[in-house]
Amino acid sequence: xxxxxxxxxxxxxxxxxxxxxxxxxxxxxxxxxxxxxxxxxxxxxxxxxxxxxxxxxxxxxxxxxxxxxxxxxxxxxxxxxxxxxxxxxxxxxxxxxxxxxxxxxxxxxxxxxxxxxxxxxxxxxxxxxxxxxxxxxxxxxxxxxxxxxxxxxxxxxxxxxxxxxxxxxxxxxxxxxxxxxxxxxxxxxxxxxxxxxxxxxxxxxxxxxxxxxxxxxxxxxxxxxxxxxxxxxxxxxxxxxxxxxxxxxxxxxxxxxxxxxxxxxxxxxxxxxxxxxxxxxxxxxxxxxxxxxxxx
Amino acid sequence: xxxxxxxxxxxxxxxxxxxxxxxxxxxxxxxxxxxxxxxxxxxxxxxxxxxxxxxxxxxxxxxxxxxxxxxxxxxxxxxxxxxxxxxxxxxxxxxxxxxxxxxxxxxxxxxxxxxxxxxxxxxxxxxxxxxxxxxxxxxxxxxxxxxxxxxxxxxxxxxxxxxxxxxxxxxxxxxxxxxxxxxxxxxxxxxxxxxxxxxxxxxxxxxxxxxxxxxxxxxxxxxxxxxxxxxxxxxxxxxxxxxxxxxxxxxxxxxxxxxxxxxxxxxxxxxxxxxxxxxxxxxxxxxxxxxxxxxx
Numbered sequence: 001x002x003x004x005x006x007x008x009x010x011x012x013x014x015x016x017x018x019x020x021x022x023x024x025x026x027x028x029x030x031x032x033x034x035x036x037x038x039x040x041x042x043x044x045x046x047x048x049x050x051x052x053x054x055x056x057x058x059x060x061x062x063x064x065x066x067x068x069x070x071x072x073x074x075x076x077x078x079x080x081x082x083x084x085x086x087x088x089x090x091x092x093x094x095x096x097x098x099x100x101x102x103x104x105x106x107x108x109x110x111x112x113x114x115x116x117x118x119x120x121x122x123x124x125x126x127x128x129x130x131x132x133x134x135x136x137x138x139x140x141x142x143x144x145x146x147x148x149x150x151x152x153x154x155x156x157x158x159x160x161x162x163x164x165x166x167x168x169x170x171x172x173x174x175x176x177x178x179x180x181x182x183x184x185x186x187x188x189x190x191x192x193x194x195x196x197x198x199x200x201x202x203x204x205x206x207x208x209x210x211x212x213x214x215x216x217x218x219x220x221x222x223x224x225x226x227x228x229x230x231x232x233x234x235x236x237x238x239x240x241x242x243x244x245x246x247x248x249x250x251x252x253x254x255x256x257x258x259x260x261x262x263x264x265x266x267x268x269x270x271x272x273x274x275x276x277x278x279x280x281x282x283x284x285x286x287x288x289x290x291x292x293x294x295x296x
Numbered sequence: 297x298x299x300x301x302x303x304x305x306x307x308x309x310x311x312x313x314x315x316x317x318x319x320x321x322x323x324x325x326x327x328x329x330x331x332x333x334x335x336x337x338x339x340x341x342x343x344x345x346x347x348x349x350x351x352x353x354x355x356x357x358x359x360x361x362x363x364x365x366x367x368x369x370x371x372x373x374x375x376x377x378x379x380x381x382x383x384x385x386x387x388x389x390x391x392x393x394x395x396x397x398x399x400x401x402x403x404x405x406x407x408x409x410x411x412x413x414x415x416x417x418x419x420x421x422x423x424x425x426x427x428x429x430x431x432x433x434x435x436x437x438x439x440x441x442x443x444x445x446x447x448x449x450x451x452x453x454x455x456x457x458x459x460x461x462x463x464x465x466x467x468x469x470x471x472x473x474x475x476x477x478x479x480x481x482x483x484x485x486x487x488x489x490x491x492x493x494x495x496x497x498x499x500x501x502x503x504x505x506x507x508x509x510x511x512x513x514x515x516x517x518x519x520x521x522x523x524x525x526x527x528x529x530x531x532x533x534x535x536x537x538x539x540x541x542x543x544x545x546x547x548x549x550x551x552x553x554x555x556x557x558x559x560x561x562x563x564x565x566x567x568x569x570x571x572x573x574x575x576x577x578x579x580x581x582x583x584x585x586x587x588x589x590x591x592x
Contacts, residue, residue, distance in 0.1 A: 107384035123443035147419035
């Protein structure tokens with residue numbers, strides 16, 4: 001199966017599961033539930049939940065218990081986009097080619113929709129149907145990992161430093177902190193969550209976490225490059241926004257070519273971490289290449 | 297022990313535990329951690345965690361495992377205050393007599409500090425030290441209850457409807473929905489969480505949940521009354537803000553005397569739900585009276 005067909009098939013699986021797990025549109029009160037679904041079904045690629053599934057399958061997970069956790073990570077990702085887009089933060093009007101949440105529902109509802117999606121992620125991961133048949137210690141362990149990756153020492157911390165660094169003179173280690181926390185932490189925990197739920201050994205979890213860290217940073221470096229030379233039609237948002245906001249990016253430090261070289265090295269390294277895995281890790285290898293080569 | 301001494305003693309216990317559980321002020325990045333602690337230690341009465349502890353003790357819980365969960369509920373309460381105070385929501389400058397989070401740190405950091413506190417609550421409740429020795433099924437059950445109470449079908453849903461109802465012509469059943477969800481749901485789950493962790497029977501959990509619902513609604517009705525006839529010095533915020541924002545309140549529907557009567561009936565009912573409990577439920581009985589009589 002080629003990578004595009006694989007991603008498409010898994011994306012449909014995730015979309016369908018999200019639709020089943022989320023409260024329906026006629027849930028009360030209507031506005032908040034509409035706003036939550038608006039951003040959740042606004043065309044996401046579902047990269048993080050697909051990584052969770054691919055990692056679960058790479059270690060031989062076959063009990064079909066990974067989907068609620070994969071979807072919970074997508075809920076957290078979606079909440080973070082809604083809050084990041086707010087006028088008080090990045091002030092973006094478009095995301096994936098459609099209006100951002102606050103442009104449709106206003107700031108107050110957008111804040112609440114983000115809050116509700118974050119909360120819903122933890123509700124879903126503790127739902128009695130979702131966790132039936134899974135080792136409860138593993139369930140609590142991955143929820144703790146996910147909270148660590150999403151919170152002040154992870155994604156939120158990265159966003160905090162990113163906002164503070166706009167227009168400031170920061171060095172490459174600060175930028176690496178921002179990228180590995182704002183984006184990398186949730187991508188990496190997507191991979192480790194799948195591995196742990198799939199019954200991976202400690203060594204397998206360690207290797208897959210290294211894989212996740214490498215592709216997480218590569219993903220964000222490619223994002224920096226696409227913000228300079230990407231095509232708006234493929235990205236669904238305007239390019240050049242980093243420069244406009246005086247954000248430090250990898251191309252600022254390493255140039256476009258140097259940044260591409262580093263992203264390539266990171267995806268190569270990611271694949272090396274999978275050396276001892278068999279063919280079941282094929283999708284993870286393809287996803288690493290895809291992240292290095294993506295155009296949108 | 298009288299109620300004031302009891303509340304003071306338990307508040308110190310909660311404050312101390314929160315200080316130990318939370319990342320220290322020198323955690324990186326500094327701003328987000330400072331902002332989280334700023335609101336967390338801005339003079340809260342700790343009513344919700346005290347209810348969790350009192351409920352745990354009422355059913356004979358004695359394994360000392362309740363504190364992380366009690367504190368997690370306070371983290372969720374604090375996040376909700378930070379977000380509710382934002383200019384995009386209630387736009388309040390003062391809370392408990394000190395500047396609100398966004399007045400000190402700006403809107404972006406206040407949004408992130410709220411996000412981080414909410415996430416931290418779930419990290420704390422899944423921390424391996426915190427849950428060591430507890431039945432893991434009970435842990436997952438109470439986390440699920442708390443997420444339900446805090447999310448779109450609970451607290452966030454109540455806040456959504458509250459904001460939408462400003463200046464609108466709503467009826468008493470809408471107002472009851474707002475109060476029981478925006479405030480009542482988290483107060484009620486504080487009580488049921490303590491009961492479940494303390495090893496309560498299903499019937500005990502049912503009765504204590506009814507107690508929690510009754511005091512939760514009474515609490516908010518008293519809040520409505522205090523916004524009209526309370527003293528600013530005791531409240532730490534300006535009175536009359538509901539009328540200014542054209543918010544529907546119980547006094548609008550029932551008058552001041554009718555509202556006081558209803559709050560009194562609710563606290564009486566709450567105590568009736570405790571009929572079959574022994575002296576260990578004494579603090580819960582005192583707290584119900586305290587909620588009905590409070591001045592700030």
